[in-house]
Amino acid sequence: MKLKGRVFKFGDDIDTDGIIPARYLNTSDPEELAKHCMEDVAPDFAKKIKQGDMIIAGENFGCGSSREHAPIAIKAAGVSCVIAKSFARIFYRNAINIGLPIFAGREAAEALKQGDRVEVNVDRGEVAMSGKAKTGKVYILENFPGFIREIIKSGGLMRYAKKRKKT
Amino acid sequence: MGYTITEKILLAHARGVKKIAPNDFIMAKVDFCFGNDITAPIAIREFRKLGKKKVFNQNRIGLIPDHFLPAKDMKSANQAVVLKDFAREYGIANYFEVGRMGIEHALLPERGLIIPGDLTVGADSHTCTHGALGAFATGVGSTDLAYVMAFGECWFRVPESIKLVFTGRPRKWVGGKDLILHAIRDLGVSGALYRSIEITGDVIENFSMDDRFTMCNMAIEAGAKSGIIAPDKTTERYVRSRIREHKPLRQSYRLYRSDEDAVYADIRKYNISRLEPLVAAPHLPSNVKPVSEFKDVKVDQVVIGSCTNGRISDLKQASVVLKNKKVNPHTRLIVIPATQAVYAEAVKQGYAEIFVASGGVFCTPNCGPCLGGHMGVLSEGEVAISTTNRNFVGRMGHPGSFVYLANPAIAAASAVKGKITHPSDL
Numbered sequence: 001m002k003l004k005g006r007v008f009k010f011g012d013d014i015d016t017d018g019i020i021p022a023r024y025l026n027t028s029d030p031e032e033l034a035k036h037c038m039e040d041v042a043p044d045f046a047k048k049i050k051q052g053d054m055i056i057a058g059e060n061f062g063c064g065s066s067r068e069h070a071p072i073a074i075k076a077a078g079v080s081c082v083i084a085k086s087f088a089r090i091f092y093r094n095a096i097n098i099g100l101p102i103f104a105g106r107e108a109a110e111a112l113k114q115g116d117r118v119e120v121n122v123d124r125g126e127v128a129m130s131g132k133a134k135t136g137k138v139y140i141l142e143n144f145p146g147f148i149r150e151i152i153k154s155g156g157l158m159r160y161a162k163k164r165k166k167t
Numbered sequence: 168m169g170y171t172i173t174e175k176i177l178l179a180h181a182r183g184v185k186k187i188a189p190n191d192f193i194m195a196k197v198d199f200c201f202g203n204d205i206t207a208p209i210a211i212r213e214f215r216k217l218g219k220k221k222v223f224n225q226n227r228i229g230l231i232p233d234h235f236l237p238a239k240d241m242k243s244a245n246q247a248v249v250l251k252d253f254a255r256e257y258g259i260a261n262y263f264e265v266g267r268m269g270i271e272h273a274l275l276p277e278r279g280l281i282i283p284g285d286l287t288v289g290a291d292s293h294t295c296t297h298g299a300l301g302a303f304a305t306g307v308g309s310t311d312l313a314y315v316m317a318f319g320e321c322w323f324r325v326p327e328s329i330k331l332v333f334t335g336r337p338r339k340w341v342g343g344k345d346l347i348l349h350a351i352r353d354l355g356v357s358g359a360l361y362r363s364i365e366i367t368g369d370v371i372e373n374f375s376m377d378d379r380f381t382m383c384n385m386a387i388e389a390g391a392k393s394g395i396i397a398p399d400k401t402t403e404r405y406v407r408s409r410i411r412e413h414k415p416l417r418q419s420y421r422l423y424r425s426d427e428d429a430v431y432a433d434i435r436k437y438n439i440s441r442l443e444p445l446v447a448a449p450h451l452p453s454n455v456k457p458v459s460e461f462k463d464v465k466v467d468q469v470v471i472g473s474c475t476n477g478r479i480s481d482l483k484q485a486s487v488v489l490k491n492k493k494v495n496p497h498t499r500l501i502v503i504p505a506t507q508a509v510y511a512e513a514v515k516q517g518y519a520e521i522f523v524a525s526g527g528v529f530c531t532p533n534c535g536p537c538l539g540g541h542m543g544v545l546s547e548g549e550v551a552i553s554t555t556n557r558n559f560v561g562r563m564g565h566p567g568s569f570v571y572l573a574n575p576a577i578a579a580a581s582a583v584k585g586k587i588t589h590p591s592d593l
Contacts, residue, residue, distance in 0.1 A: 022538040026242035060357035066292040068308040094308035
């Protein structure tokens with residue numbers, strides 16, 4: 001699977017209150033949440049984002065609350081992939097569980113800039129510049145352990161669970 | 168090579184393995200799981216997709232509408248109904264209606280529903296609070312909770328542990344909140360990412376359960392997967408009294424301790440004898456300095472409560488400071504006990520009267536303004552000092568507001584002066 005889009009760059013410690021403020025947590029409707037995605041960090045984000053665009057961030061992305069509304073808002077806003085130097089662990093789990101591609105990649109997170117056009121190869125765990133700016137440089141992203149790859153391949157935890165024969 | 172307490176609990180619950188090491192992926196049996204009015208509606212929606220007629224165990228699921236209840240608006244009311252309907256339909260024993268409801272991380276231990284040696288997951292990041300019981304407890308998301316409600320198990324990566332050793336004698340007005348803020352300042356907000364924080368030392372041995380809950384509660388603020396304190400006589404006394412009072416179905420608990428030769432990723436030693444009460448300034452819980460460095464910071468709002476500091480000894484401490492004092496005319500004081508039992512006790516002990524006589528409000532148990540939900544949302548430019556756990560941008564309301572975190576005594580003294588104040592300066 002290949003994903004193409006523009007880079008929206010963020011810094012370190014982007015917390016879940018920044019991704020989706022608690023004042024919108026009285027709903028779990030993805031479309032509604034998407035409208036307010038990143039509102040307190042980058043107020044125009046939800047308007048500027050186009051289907052397929054990507055979030056590239058620094059350390060500890062998604063720290064704070066366990067609200068699954070955060071990855072849901074990001075996914076519903078049209079973001080195809082999140083790459084960061086590191087992730088807060090609950091956010092990381094949540095993204096995997098809802099089928100939002102997510103990668104830790106220190107070098108990529110350093111090098112890629114706001115507005116860059118990039119292509120992510122999900123199966124290989126790689127990201128590279130695309131279009132006119134193509135440099136040939138490929139950044140390796142951290143691959144998932146086999147256990148998690150099964151969940152991702154299934155399209156999220158619930159689809160993985162459905163495959164189980166257990167009653 | 169020995170095991171840490173965390174590794175021992177995970178091993179005891181892991182399916183199909185005889186040994187365990189950090190970074191192993193395991194599927195583990197869950198003793199108790201829970202969610203609230205924000206996280207459970209999504210979990211229930213996901214659970215229903217499975218088409219299962221039964222949950223894994225009706226007595227091992229908690230549904231606690233504590234965030235926006237009593238409902239702050241129609242949408243919140245609708246979310247609460249999802250919990251109630253699901254609880255009825257699936258026969259969930261531990262659903263708590265308003266009036267019996269309290270903040271999940273205070274309520275569940277109080278009811279004896281989480282006990283030492285448990286493996287607990289909650290769809291709330293502050294689930295790490297329950298580590299104070301000598302249990303492995305960690306926050307997960309809603310889809311994780313749905314999976315656990317269905318199958319009674321959850322996947323984990325075994326965390327490395329960081330041992331914190333607190334020694335010395337705490338000064339007056341220094342408590343669990345200050346010690347954990349001290350550690351978060353040292354570790355940073357991502358310093359314990361994916362790891363478990365094991366809290367030890369003679370200071371902790373002398374701490375009450377309330378102080379221990381406060382410390383484990385904020386482990387997540389250093390990025391940790393869990394916080395844990397080895398159970399001792401204090402833990403057992405607490406757990407036994409909870410079991411006696413509420414007679415939960417599960418009464419036999421297991422006490423685990425780390426082996427002498429357990430392996431730690433890091434060991435940090437803190438002598439806290441000279442530590443002043445601490446304050447975390449906006450906008451990170453690691454932005455910590457002694458209270459004396461904030462003397463000129465005026466406050467519009469003071470919040471005493473939350474899963475961090477809403478227990479009876481927290482309210483007692485605040486009442487000692489506020490007795491025969493008045494809240495500053497330009498400051499509002501909001502006190503929110505964590506549970507109904509804490510509420511009732513605060514009334515009985517006369518703390519509630521002190522809060523009201525001082526000019527503060529004494530509210531029904533819930534998470535309230537901690538996450539900018541209701542009962543004290545901040546306007547642009549407003550400043551709050553709060554006994555809660557996070558001070559991110561916009562956490563308590565407008566993105567242009569400011570939240571300082573501190574212990575209940577500092578918060579109470581600040582209410583009187585209308586600016587950040589040490590109780591000794593009143």
